Amino acid sequence: METSCKSLLKGIMEVKLKVKRFDPEKPKDNIWYQDYNIDIHPSSTILDALINIREEVDGTLGLRCACRASICGSCGMKVNGQAKLVCKTRVEEIAPKGEILLIEPMGNHTVIRDLIVDLDTFFAKIEQITPYLQPDSEPETGEFIVSNESMDKLLTEMNCIMCGLCVSECTVLEVDKTFIGPAALAKASRFVYDPRDDQTDQRLNYLNDEQGGIWDCTRCLQCVEVCPKGVSPMDRIMDLRESAIEIGAKKTHGYHHTNSFEKSVTANGRLDETRLAIESAGIFNISRLIDLIPVGLKALIRGKLPPLFPHKAEDNKKIQELAKKIKEDK
Amino acid sequence: MYDHDLLIVGAGLAGLRCAVEAQRMGLKVAVITKVHPVRSHSNAAQGGINAPLTDRGDDWKGHALDTIKGSDYLADQDAVEIMSQEAGDAVLELERMGVIFSRGEDGKLGTRRFGGQKVARTFFVGAITGSALLHVLYEQSLKLGLQVYEEWFVTSLINEDGVVKGVVALDLKTGELEAISAKAVVIAAGGAGRVFEPSTNALICTGDGLSLAWNNGAGLMDMEMIQYHPTTLARTGILMSEAARGEGAYLFNSEGDRFMEKYAPDYMELASRDVVSRAEQTEINEGRGIDGNVLLDLRHLGKDFIESRLGYLQEVSVEFLGIDMSEKPVPIRPGMHYIMGGIKTDVNGETGVPGLYAAGECANVSVHGANRLGANSLLDTVVFGRRSASKASEYVKTVKDSKILTNEHVEKDLNRIKKILNNKGKLRTSEIRNTMATAMTEGIGVFRDQKSMEYAKKIVEESKIKYRDSLVVENKGKVYNTDLLFALELGYMIDCAESIVHGALTRKESRGAHFRTDIKDRNDKEWLKHTLIYRDRSGEIKIETPDVTITQWKPVARVY
Numbered sequence: 001m002e003t004s005c006k007s008l009l010k011g012i013m014e015v016k017l018k019v020k021r022f023d024p025e026k027p028k029d030n031i032w033y034q035d036y037n038i039d040i041h042p043s044s045t046i047l048d049a050l051i052n053i054r055e056e057v058d059g060t061l062g063l064r065c066a067c068r069a070s071i072c073g074s075c076g077m078k079v080n081g082q083a084k085l086v087c088k089t090r091v092e093e094i095a096p097k098g099e100i101l102l103i104e105p106m107g108n109h110t111v112i113r114d115l116i117v118d119l120d121t122f123f124a125k126i127e128q129i130t131p132y133l134q135p136d137s138e139p140e141t142g143e144f145i146v147s148n149e150s151m152d153k154l155l156t157e158m159n160c161i162m163c164g165l166c167v168s169e170c171t172v173l174e175v176d177k178t179f180i181g182p183a184a185l186a187k188a189s190r191f192v193y194d195p196r197d198d199q200t201d202q203r204l205n206y207l208n209d210e211q212g213g214i215w216d217c218t219r220c221l222q223c224v225e226v227c228p229k230g231v232s233p234m235d236r237i238m239d240l241r242e243s244a245i246e247i248g249a250k251k252t253h254g255y256h257h258t259n260s261f262e263k264s265v266t267a268n269g270r271l272d273e274t275r276l277a278i279e280s281a282g283i284f285n286i287s288r289l290i291d292l293i294p295v296g297l298k299a300l301i302r303g304k305l306p307p308l309f310p311h312k313a314e315d316n317k318k319i320q321e322l323a324k325k326i327k328e329d330k
Numbered sequence: 331m332y333d334h335d336l337l338i339v340g341a342g343l344a345g346l347r348c349a350v351e352a353q354r355m356g357l358k359v360a361v362i363t364k365v366h367p368v369r370s371h372s373n374a375a376q377g378g379i380n381a382p383l384t385d386r387g388d389d390w391k392g393h394a395l396d397t398i399k400g401s402d403y404l405a406d407q408d409a410v411e412i413m414s415q416e417a418g419d420a421v422l423e424l425e426r427m428g429v430i431f432s433r434g435e436d437g438k439l440g441t442r443r444f445g446g447q448k449v450a451r452t453f454f455v456g457a458i459t460g461s462a463l464l465h466v467l468y469e470q471s472l473k474l475g476l477q478v479y480e481e482w483f484v485t486s487l488i489n490e491d492g493v494v495k496g497v498v499a500l501d502l503k504t505g506e507l508e509a510i511s512a513k514a515v516v517i518a519a520g521g522a523g524r525v526f527e528p529s530t531n532a533l534i535c536t537g538d539g540l541s542l543a544w545n546n547g548a549g550l551m552d553m554e555m556i557q558y559h560p561t562t563l564a565r566t567g568i569l570m571s572e573a574a575r576g577e578g579a580y581l582f583n584s585e586g587d588r589f590m591e592k593y594a595p596d597y598m599e600l601a602s603r604d605v606v607s608r609a610e611q612t613e614i615n616e617g618r619g620i621d622g623n624v625l626l627d628l629r630h631l632g633k634d635f636i637e638s639r640l641g642y643l644q645e646v647s648v649e650f651l652g653i654d655m656s657e658k659p660v661p662i663r664p665g666m667h668y669i670m671g672g673i674k675t676d677v678n679g680e681t682g683v684p685g686l687y688a689a690g691e692c693a694n695v696s697v698h699g700a701n702r703l704g705a706n707s708l709l710d711t712v713v714f715g716r717r718s719a720s721k722a723s724e725y726v727k728t729v730k731d732s733k734i735l736t737n738e739h740v741e742k743d744l745n746r747i748k749k750i751l752n753n754k755g756k757l758r759t760s761e762i763r764n765t766m767a768t769a770m771t772e773g774i775g776v777f778r779d780q781k782s783m784e785y786a787k788k789i790v791e792e793s794k795i796k797y798r799d800s801l802v803v804e805n806k807g808k809v810y811n812t813d814l815l816f817a818l819e820l821g822y823m824i825d826c827a828e829s830i831v832h833g834a835l836t837r838k839e840s841r842g843a844h845f846r847t848d849i850k851d852r853n854d855k856e857w858l859k860h861t862l863i864y865r866d867r868s869g870e871i872k873i874e875t876p877d878v879t880i881t882q883w884k885p886v887a888r889v890y
C-alpha cells in the first residue's frame with residue numbers, strides 16, 4: 001500500500017511577498033507596495049500565505065476569499081503580473097527558491113481597496129447575454145429529455161466560477177470597454193448549445209452584433225491561459241462564431257474578414273492583405289473604405305503597403321489540399 | 331430607509347430558492363448577502379441531491395426511512411415525510427430551470443449511489459452539483475430582477491416588542507450602517523463551520539444567522555450534532571465528495587485492509603457519515619493510519635471514469651497534493667463539515683418569533699437529526715427555502731404597518747462598532763478565533779466525553795471575555811474593512827460555540843454524530859429528545875428537551 005505522503009505534510013519555508021496596497025481613505029500616497037516575509041509550509045497556497053499575513057502580521061490587508069478550494073471564485077488577483085486564483089496556486093510552484101512574489105489586484109477592474117476589486121461591470125456583462133434558460137414550453141414529463149452527451153459538453157462552460165481572471169487579462173477589454181468579454185461570452189455559449197433552449201438563433205444574432213460581440217475577440221489566448229477551470233473562453237467564442245455563420249449571420253466585418261482570409265489563402269497560398277482590408281470593410285461600405293485611406297497612405301510612406309497584385313505561394317496545390325482536408329475533417 | 335415585504339438574509343441555495351418563490355408570488359423581495367450570491371458556500375456541495383422519483387421505481391418512504399435511520403432517529407418524522415414527498419418535484423424543477431444534470435441512456439436524469447442509502451437516488455452534475463445549482467438559481471434571480479444587497483453584512487435584527495421588522499446592515503463598500511425594514515425576515519445564512527478548526531467550510535461560514543436568531547428569542551436545537559465528513563484531503567482539509575465512494579472508491583488503512591468490513595459489513599464505505607468517520611478515527615487512533623490519515627483509493631475506477639464523473643476531485647487532488655487519483659490513493663481524514671443543528675423551525679420555516687423565518691443549514695426543521703445523509707443538504711435548502719417563502723408571504727399579508735418606530739437600532743450598532751474599533755486590546759480576531767476553534771474540534775470532535783466538552787466550554791467562556799476586553803482591530807477605516815467584518819463575525823461564532831457546548835453537555839447519551847466515549851449507548855428511553863437552547867437578554871441560558879416526533883418508524887438498532 002502506498003504510504004509515501006510524508007513529504008507532503010512536513011517542512012517549512014520563508015516566503016517573501018510584495019503586495020500592492022491601496023487605501024482610498026488616505027488623502028495622499030494612497031498607493032504603495034508593501035513587503036512581507038513569513039514562514040509557511042512549502043506546499044501552502046499563496047492564499048494561505050496572504051491569510052497568514054492578515055492573521056498574524058497585518059490585519060489591515062484587504063482581500064476577498066471564501067472557500068479555499070477553487071470553487072467560489074473570490075480570490076482572483078495578479079501574481080507576478082498574471083491573474084491567478086490564489087487558493088489553487090502553490091507557493092513552491094511560483095517561487096521554488098523563495099523568490100519574491102509580486103501580488104497585485106486584477107486588471108480591467110476598478111480597485112476598491114488593496115486586492116479587492118469592483119465586479120459590478122463584470123456581472124453587468126453577464127446580465128447582458130440573457131443568462132438563463134429560455135425554453136418555449138415546459139416538458140410534459142416533468143423533465144427535459146436530452147442526451148447525456150449534450151449535457152456533458154456543457155460541463156466545460158458550467159465549470160466557470162465567475163472569478164474574473166479572464167476579464168483581468170483580456171487585451172480587448174483593455175482598449176474597448178464595450179466588449180462583452182470572455183466570461184460572459186463563454187456563459188452565452190452555455191445557453192446556445194443547450195438543446196433545451198429555444199432562443200439559439202436570437203442569441204447568436206445578438207452576439208454577432210458588431211458592438212462588443214463575438215467578432216471583437218483578437219484571439220490573444222490570454223483568457224485560455226489564465227482560466228483556472230479549463231473553460232477556455234476563447235474557444236467558446238470561436239464556437240459561437242462558427243455557429244453564427246452557420247445560421248447565416250454574416251453581416252459583420254468579422255465574417256467578411258474570415259471569409260476573405262480563407263479565400264485568399266486557398267486561392268494564392270498567401271494572404272492578400274489589400275483585398276483582406278477592403279473585403280473586411282465590405283466593398284460597398286464607402287465610409288469605412290474612406291477610413292482606410294489614411295491607414296493605406298501611412299503604410300505607403302513607410303514602405304509597408306502590401307502589393308496590389310498578391311504573390312502566389314510556390315506550391316499552392318498542397319495548401320489547397322490542406323484547406324480541403326480541414327473542411328472535410330470538420 | 332429601505333422598505334420591503336420580505337427580506338432574506340443569505341443568497342445561497344436556500345435564500346435564492348426562497349427569494350425566487352416569493353418574487354413569483356408578487357412580494358417586494360430583497361436578498362441581503364455579505365458576499366456576491368455565486369460566492370455562497372452552497373457552491374461547495376459536490377456529490378448531488380437526493381430525490382426518490384416514483385417513475386424510477388423508487389418511493390418516498392424508502393428515502394424517508396434512510397434519512398431517519400441516518401439521523402439515528404433524532405429527525406422529526408413529519409418533517410422528513412414532507413421533504414421526501416416534495417423532493418422529486420423540487421429536483422425536476424431545478425432541471426427545468428436549467429441545471430445540466432447528468433443523464434441516463436434514455437435522456438432522463440441519471441443517478442449515483444450515496445452513503446446510508448441502498449438505492450441510487452442521488453441526482454448530480456459531475457462533482458460540482460452545488461455550484462451548478464447555485465449558478466442556475468442565480469440565473470433565475472436575474473431573470474426575475476431580484477433586488478440584492480450585495481456585500482452587505484447584517485449587524486442585527488430590528489426587533490420591536492418581540493416582532494422582527496427588518497435588519498441593520500453594514501454596506502461593506504462604503505462602511506455605512508443602514509436600517510432596512512421588512513414585514514418579515516428569512517434567515518438563510520448558512521452554517522457555522524468556522525467555529526471549528528479545521529473545517530471544510532468556507533471562511534464565510536461564521537454562523538451569522540444562527541446568532542442573529544438566537545439573540546432575538548429563537549431557539550437553537552441539537553447544536554451538538556456536528557457532522558465530521560469522512561473524506562477531507564490531508565493537510566488542506568479540502569472536501570473530497572462522498573461521490574468518490576458512491577462511485578465505488580475504497581478506504582484502506584496503513585496495513586492495506588479495507589477496514590470498513592469491521593464496522594459496516596453490509597454498507598462498507600457507504601455507511602452513514604458518522605459511522606465512517608468514527609471508523610477512520612478509530613483506525614488512526616489505534617495506529618493504523620498514515621500521518622493521521624487513511625487512504626481513499628479510486629485507482630480501479632480508471633482515469634476516464636474519474637475525470638468525467640469526478641473531475642473536480644481529480645483537480646483538487648492533483649493541484650493541492652500533486653496526486654493523480656488514477657495512479658495513487660489519496661490521504662484523507664475526517665473533517666468538520668456541517669451542523670445538523672440550527673434555528674428551530676417548523677416545516678414552514680417558522681421560528682416562533684413573529685416575523686422571523688429560517689431555512690437551509692442554519693435552520694433545524696429537523697430533517698437531519700443526529701447525522702445528515704450526503705445529498706440531503708441541497709434537498710433541504712430547496713424544499714424548505716420554498717416552503718418558508720410561502721408561509722412568510724401569508725404572514726406578510728397580515729402585517730398592516732411595518733414602520734420602524736425609532737432610529738435607535740442604527741445608533742446602537744454604530745456605538746457597538748465604535749467600541750470595537752476603539753478597543754485598546756492586544757488580541758487580533760484570528761488569535762481568539764483560532765484558539766477557540768481548535769478547542770472546539772478537540773472538545774466536540776468525532777469522539778467526545780464529559781471532560782473534553784467541559785474543556786471546550788471553558789475555552790468558549792474565556793473567548794467571550796477576551797472578545798469583550800482584549801480585542802484589537804487594526805483597520806479603523808470605512809471602505810471594505812475586513813478587519814472589522816471579522817471582528818463582528820467572531821461575535822457570532824462565539825454565540826454558536828456557546829450553544830454547541832451547552833447542547834453537547836446536555837445530551838447524556840451517544841447518538842449519531844454525538845458520540846461520547848464515556849456514555850457509548852443510545853438511550854431511547856430518556857433521550858429520544860431534542861436539545862433546545864434559548865438565551866435571554868441577560869445572557870441566561872435556558873435548556874428544554876422536547877420530544878422527537880415519531881410518525882411511522884419506531885426506533886430500532888442502527889446497523890450498516
